[in-house]
Amino acid sequence: MWAESLKPDLLVPLMILEQPLLFYRDQYGVAAALDDMCPHRLAPLSLGRLLPNGNLQCGYHGLEFDSSGQCVRNPHGSGRIPRACAVHRYTLVERHRLLWIWPGDETPDPGAIPDFSFLDEDSGYDVGPRDTIRMDSNYRNIIDNLMDLSHASFLHPDLLGNEETIQARIDIKQEGNSVQVRRDMNDVRPPLLRDLLFKQDGARVNMWNSIRWDAPSALLNDVGTYAPEADPAQFAGQLGCHILTPQTADTTLYFTAAAKQGPLASRSADGEVDFKARIAELRRTAFKDQDDPMIRAQQINIRLHPGVRPVLFEIDAAPVRCQRILNALIEEEQKRVSSRISEEP
Ligand code: FES
Ligand SMILES: [Fe+2]
Numbered sequence: 001m002w003a004e005s006l007k008p009d010l011l012v013p014l015m016i017l018e019q020p021l022l023f024y025r026d027q028y029g030v031a032a033a034l035d036d037m038c039p040h041r042l043a044p045l046s047l048g049r050l051l052p053n054g055n056l057q058c059g060y061h062g063l064e065f066d067s068s069g070q071c072v073r074n075p076h077g078s079g080r081i082p083r084a085c086a087v088h089r090y091t092l093v094e095r096h097r098l099l100w101i102w103p104g105d106e107t108p109d110p111g112a113i114p115d116f117s118f119l120d121e122d123s124g125y126d127v128g129p130r131d132t133i134r135m136d137s138n139y140r141n142i143i144d145n146l147m148d149l150s151h152a153s154f155l156h157p158d159l160l161g162n163e164e165t166i167q168a169r170i171d172i173k174q175e176g177n178s179v180q181v182r183r184d185m186n187d188v189r190p191p192l193l194r195d196l197l198f199k200q201d202g203a204r205v206n207m208w209n210s211i212r213w214d215a216p217s218a219l220l221n222d223v224g225t226y227a228p229e230a231d232p233a234q235f236a237g238q239l240g241c242h243i244l245t246p247q248t249a250d251t252t253l254y255f256t257a258a259a260k261q262g263p264l265a266s267r268s269a270d271g272e273v274d275f276k277a278r279i280a281e282l283r284r285t286a287f288k289d290q291d292d293p294m295i296r297a298q299q300i301n302i303r304l305h306p307g308v309r310p311v312l313f314e315i316d317a318a319p320v321r322c323q324r325i326l327n328a329l330i331e332e333e334q335k336r337v338s339s340r341i342s343e344e345p
Helices: 139-147 149-157 192-197 271-306 314-343
Strands: 012-016 019-025 031-035 071-074 092-095 098-101 131-136 171-173 178-188 203-214 217-227 236-248 249-260
Touching: 012 098, 012 236, 019 098, 031 092, 031 098, 131 171, 139 178, 139 217, 139 249, 139 271, 139 314, 149 178, 149 203, 149 271, 192 217, 192 236, 192 249, 192 271, 217 249, 236 314, 249 271
Parallel strands: none
Antiparallel strands: 012 019, 019 031, 092 098, 131 249, 171 178, 178 203, 203 217, 217 236, 236 249
């Protein structure tokens, strides 16, 4: 979630991994995430209120909880508070103007947060609108989509790709649980978004499109455009974050923002604010209006035919690596959980 969307005094209910969670800021402004469920009668705490002392009051019978999730006041009868009267609090870290949560059983490691420092306030990058898109697709299918950008020529024709950008040199790097894939396309007619970010003259260009995936679902896109025969360092491009938070098996929150990069980054005669808004709108069109319906329809077929294995090509090499890493991580987690359950008395 974007940190800026969690304003003081707000109770923000959000489904993550099929679990209803509640986000808010305590009296010191520190972001907190709790299960959105009162231990008394399981009412959602998001229907309660935030008190001036930072405690959360259940809207049903008034139990109060501090930001650790512990019940600290029972206004009824003797006021007794059973030890079990607590709500689970999740580790939440505010970094790169995003909130990062650890929903699983692993020890939270803020050092594992991937580098999205271009989003920082003091990064020197002029970041466009921070957008949140509700995708009606499973996050793993969105990862496949983003890690195989060959689809741009067909699914985003003239906007992000065209028939001249189909052929590309593909380079893949893998380091631990991170995969990076880069496509280089030389002497091609620029798609609209590239032309807007570069010279806005429609002249032929060389361009790269690189995307880094960090498990489980954070992606950084780095694109650049330069004149054929020119020094590639004289480029204009964009950095974009694509951070996917699974809500349910069929829905994902997609947090995305972009910033221009490169010495030749264009400026707009109509003003930067309008220009950034236009770029953001074009990106949203691509992701929500073009990618999402295709992935959603593809997902229905995948569900209907669970035994059918996809026929894969060179373009699938990077997404396949990501899915293998995810499978291994999920398997490890399931083993940990089942061994813990079997150890329980
Ligand atoms: S359900 Fe929360 S106090 Fe009763
Ligand atoms: Fe796409």
